[in-house]
Amino acid sequence: GDDVPNAPRVAVISDGLWKRRFGGQRSVIGQVVNLSGEPHEIIGVLPPGFRPLVATDTGEIWRPLRINRANPARGSIIFRVVGRLADGLSLEQAQAAASALAGRLEAEYPESNTRVGFTVQPLHDRVTGHVKPGLVALLGAVTFVLLIACANLANLLLARGSSRSRELAVRLALGASRLRVVRQLLTESVLLAALGGIAGLLLGFWAVDALIAIAPADAPRVGKIGLDATVLAFTLAITLLTGLLSGVVPALHAASGDSAVSLKDGGRGNVASSGRLLRRGLVVVEVALALVLLTGGGLLLQTFLKLQAADLGFDTTNVLVGLVNPPGVGYDTRAKYLAFYDEVLEKAQALPGVQQAALASVLPLSGDNDMNFEIEGRPRPASPADEPVTWYRLVSANYFDTLGMTIRGGRGFQPREAAPVVVVNETMA
Numbered sequence: 001g002d003d004v005p006n007a008p009r010v011a012v013i014s015d016g017l018w019k020r021r022f023g024g025q026r027s028v029i030g031q032v033v034n035l036s037g038e039p040h041e042i043i044g045v046l047p048p049g050f051r052p053l054v055a056t057d058t059g060e061i062w063r064p065l066r067i068n069r070a071n072p073a074r075g076s077i078i079f080r081v082v083g084r085l086a087d088g089l090s091l092e093q094a095q096a097a098a099s100a101l102a103g104r105l106e107a108e109y110p111e112s113n114t115r116v117g118f119t120v121q122p123l124h125d126r127v128t129g130h131v132k133p134g135l136v137a138l139l140g141a142v143t144f145v146l147l148i149a150c151a152n153l154a155n156l157l158l159a160r161g162s163s164r165s166r167e168l169a170v171r172l173a174l175g176a177s178r179l180r181v182v183r184q185l186l187t188e189s190v191l192l193a194a195l196g197g198i199a200g201l202l203l204g205f206w207a208v209d210a211l212i213a214i215a216p217a218d219a220p221r222v223g224k225i226g227l228d229a230t231v232l233a234f235t236l237a238i239t240l241l242t243g244l245l246s247g248v249v250p251a252l253h254a255a256s257g258d259s260a261v262s263l264k265d266g267g268r269g270n271v272a273s274s275g276r277l278l279r280r281g282l283v284v285v286e287v288a289l290a291l292v293l294l295t296g297g298g299l300l301l302q303t304f305l306k307l308q309a310a311d312l313g314f315d316t317t318n319v320l321v322g323l324v325n326p327p328g329v330g331y332d333t334r335a336k337y338l339a340f341y342d343e344v345l346e347k348a349q350a351l352p353g354v355q356q357a358a359l360a361s362v363l364p365l366s367g368d369n370d371m372n373f374e375i376e377g378r379p380r381p382a383s384p385a386d387e388p389v390t391w392y393r394l395v396s397a398n399y400f401d402t403l404g405m406t407i408r409g410g411r412g413f414q415p416r417e418a419a420p421v422v423v424v425n426e427t428m429a
Contacts, residue, residue, distance in 0.1 A: 003064040011035065012044040014060040035061065037329025051221065074112040082123065095120040114383065127220050137300075144293040146238070149196075150246040151286040157189060157250035158279050189247025190240065197239030201227070249282075313425075314364055315404035321363060345396060358402035361394040368393055390428060 002010055011033070022028040032039045040063065065079075085094055098118035105113040125132075171181060205227055215222050326340050341359055348357035362368050368391035374380060381387045397413040399405075400423075412423060 003066055005066055005068050007064075007066065009035075009038055009040040010043045010064065011040040012046060012062045013042055014046050014050065015048040017060040018045045035063070036327035051223075074109055077112075077116060081118075091120060091122065110383070131216075131219055137296075141293060141296065144289050144296075146242065148286055148289045148293070150242055151282050151289065153189075153192065153246040154249055155279050155282045155286070157185075157247060158282070185250065186244065186247050189250070190243030193239050193243030193246065196242070197235055201232070201235055204231075312364070313405060319403065341396075356398060356402040358399040359396040360399055364403070392422075 001007055013028075018024060018028055022031070028042055028045065031042050033042060034040070046062075085091070095118075098120050102113070102117040106116065121129075208226060212222055212225055215225075324341075324344055326337065331337050331340055345357055345359055348354060351357075370389050370391050372387040373390055374387065395413070397415045397417065400407060400412045407423070408426065410423070413421070
């Protein structure tokens with residue numbers, strides 16, 4: 001009953017807000033706070049682990065969605081649906097059901113639902129989808145580095161095994177089995193890998209804060225990054241695998257040699273000759289992996305430099321942004337809104353060190369609002385669904401100058417522009 005029109009206004013707050021603004025006191029339940037000038041009763045506090053679905057969403061207060069189901073506005077398609085699949089239901093089946101629902105809505109409400117459908121997507125992909133390719137590429141690069149290290153370590157162990165051929169031959173001559181020799185050499189290899197794994201954990205423990213500091217602002221679940229039991233278990237498994245991978249070939253090669261030959265004078269040279277081909281093969285593998293890694297890294301660096309040098313159409317140097325959103329209560333007329341934004345703009349321009357200031361409904365490259373349009377002199381579309389759509393934003397008169405945008409033709413806006421005029425980009429033209 002909280003999500004119907006005219007129901008008492010209630011809110012749920014985050015654990016962080018509860019501790020910062022209410023001192024973490026249990027008496028917060030039942031307190032009344034003003035949100036956008038309207039009183040809301042706090043009815044709950046979320047647990048510390050709760051996070052918004054989108055990394056850039058910094059909201060800490062949740063209110064019920066009060067939809068008028070008796071007379072819904074079907075043309076307002078602004079919400080995302082979150083649902084839980086039933087047991088045994090696949091994503092493809094859910095997509096088929098959603099598409100069938102969209103078809104029925106289109107047939108029943110053609111004015112608002114023509115060419116409107118649903119895209120079903122796992123929530124995990126929705127949250128991490130934009131960073132997953134980069135993380136996969138980074139994991140691939142780390143894997144190549146690990147393989148190069150394994151090949152390098154195997155080469156060193158082969159060389160060391162050649163120098164220990166007489167020692168191993170003596171062990172075999174005294175009755176040690178070849179399996180026992182292999183186990184000994186693998187134990188030494190795993191011990192070396194363990195030392196490297198411990199060093200890596202210590203480095204990761206010290207470097208994790210630095211990595212979080214340079215992480216993109218929209219990276220999901222950055223606050224969850226850290227060394228936990230999962231990381232320790234993964235490190236243990238990788239360490240063991242690395243020790244076995246880099247040590248098994250040298251161990252088998254050292255244990256398979258002829259002990260009688262090794263015990264003779266000059267035996268070392270014979271053993272070294274027998275392992276020379278294998279060591280050369282490892283060097284080839286190592287160079288090949290390094291070449292792939294360097295090529296991929298070079299392409300990534302080239303892409304990054306090109307993105308940095310790309311002409312965005314505006315200059316971001318020394319540009320700061322902020323968000324203001326006056327509440328509906330107290331700013332319920334156009335005149336009050338204009339006065340509010342005029343004062344914001346005036347005070348921003350008066351700040352020390354500010355050269356210019358401007359207002360915009362949406363920042364560049366961060367989304368827009370859409371609307372249909374018609375072109376004078378061309379036939380009107382048969383239905384609203386066939387009308388062309390464009391994205392638009394509302395800006396103040398000095399917006400283009402503030403962002404260093406160039407007017408290719410015509411002019412920009414004048415202060416207090418009275419006539420209904422627009423500025424379009426070259427793609428629109």
